[in-house]
Amino acid sequence: MGRDEVALPSSGGGGRRGRDAEPVLVVAMKARELGRKGIVVGDRVALVGDVSGQPDTLxxxxxxxxxxxxxxRSADDNDEVERPVVANAHQLVIVTALADPPPRPRMIDRLLVAAxxxxxxxxxCLTKSDLAPADELVAFYAPLGVPYLVVSKGGPLDExxxxxxxRISVLVGHSGVGKSTLVNALVPNAGRAVSHVNAVTGRGRHTSTSAxxxxxxxxxxxxxxxxxRSFGLGHVAVENVLVAFPDLNEAAVACPKxxxxxxDDCALDRFxxxxxxDPARLESLRRLLTSREGSDDD
Ligand SMILES: Nc1nc2c(ncn2[C@@H]2O[C@H](COP(=O)(O)OP(=O)(O)OP(=O)(O)O)[C@@H](O)[C@H]2O)c(=O)[nH]1
Ligand SMILES: [Zn+2]
Incomplete structure (x- = not known):
């Protein structure tokens, strides 16, 4: 049976001191009444029992x-069974190195589709700006209007x-892009504040994913x-990508069913x-739609 760590808002509630204080971490397990309902990282939950957070309490x-x-995400692109990754997140921070390892636009596209x-x-979040310029990648994503930041180790992180x-932000990025470097700079004492939460899905079975x-x-x-490491997109419907393109979405009513x-028969071409x-918008939309297919870890 899975045990999850739950952070309680610190006492003091809405006051300023309350917000700045460290939350109390409580180890909790899913009550039987919850049945098959899974709990994922980011979920807000109601607790009963010992919520003191003292050792050996549950x-x-x-x-x-x-x-x-x-x-x-889904296990792979041919799998329509979706698996929850994080609940209640506000944003997906896609960490990509400008060099070493080189950017993988297809992976970025896929992550954007998931978002x-x-x-x-x-x-x-474009890292290692000391190694390569950001212009090309930034221009590539400009039609999508995705905000970006350029950072480097030891550089300012104010923005x-x-x-x-x-906010609740999910950080994703391939090995070596500098994610740990970033996390360590953002969260001093990361070791102490770490909250390991096991993702429980479906029938209470643990996945290998832990966030x-x-x-x-x-x-x-x-x-x-x-x-x-990879985001299968088998569960993502075309419509869910298209709604992110309000400038094109309306014209799609003229498309064949x-x-x-x-x-060739897509009405968006004529539009x-x-x-x-903007033709660049249609090109970007099509690139994202295409990124949903084929191998997912490219
Ligand atoms: N030149 C340069 N190197 C960097 C920068 N940021 C991180 N690195 C180096 O890149 C390597 C990988 O950094 P990590 O922070 O461990 O990368 P990661 O994404 O957490 O990788 P994993 O731990 O494998 O998941 C380390 O040797 C870092 O010192 C940067 O801005 N510029
Ligand atoms: Zn169409």
């Missing part, structure tokens, strides 16, 4: 509050901090997803040719 999770968002599908914001404060929630000193959480928006939308 509380029970009796309720999972309604989620404001759910970042999901669109979850209806959460994205932020491109990033500002975007993270008071780590770290509380930011300024308020807010960053959720590191070390086990999530079940249009993939990739073929753009007639000057109603």
């Amino acid at each position: 509380a029970r999770i009796v309720r999972v509050e309604e989620r404001t968002s759910m970042l999901r 669109f599908d979850a209806d959460i914001e994205s932020l491109l 990033l901090r500002e975007r993270l404060t008071g 780590v929630a770290l509380r930011l000193p300024e308020g807010g959480w960053i959720i590191d997803t070390p086990g999530v 079940g249009c993939t928006h990739l073929g 753009v040719a007639e000057g109603h939308a």
Whole structure:
């Protein structure tokens, strides 16, 4: 049976001191009444029992509050069974090195699709700016309007901090991109504040994925997803990508039923040719739609 760590808001409630204080971490297990309902990192839960957080105490999770968002992935692109990754996140921070390792635009595209599908914001965090310029990558993503930040080891992080404060942010990035460097700079004492939360899915079975929630000193959480190396997108419907393109979405009513928006009979081509939308936007939309197919860890 899984045990989860739950952070209690520190006593003092809404007051300033309350917000800045360290939360109490309570070890809790899912109550039987919850049945098959899974609990994922970021979930807000109701506890009963011993919530003192003292060693060897155990509380029970009796309720999972309604989620404001759910970042999901599927095992692979042919699998339509979606698996929850993080609940209630506000943004997905895609950490990409500008060099060493080189950027992988297809992976970035796929992560953006997952964020669109979850209806959460994205932020491109471009690291290792001492090794390569950001211009090319930034230009590539400009039509999508995704905000970005350029950082380097030892450099200022004010802007990033500002975007993270008071929010729940999921950090994703491949090995070596500098994610740990970033996390250590953002959360001094990361070791102490670490909250290991096991993702429990489906029938109470543990997945191999475990995420780590770290509380930011300024308020807010960053959720590191070390086990999530790839994001299968088999569960993402075309419509869920298209809604992120309001400038094109309306024109799609003229498309044939079940249009993939990739073929010759797609109405979006004419819409753009007639000057109603930016061709670069359609190109980006199609790139994202295409990124959902094929191998997912490229
Ligand atoms: N030149 C340069 N090197 C950096 C920068 N940030 C991190 N590194 C180096 O890149 C290497 C990988 O950094 P990590 O922070 O461990 O990367 P990670 O993404 O956490 O990688 P994993 O731990 O494998 O998941 C280390 O040798 C860092 O010192 C940077 O801005 N510039
Ligand atoms: Zn179409």
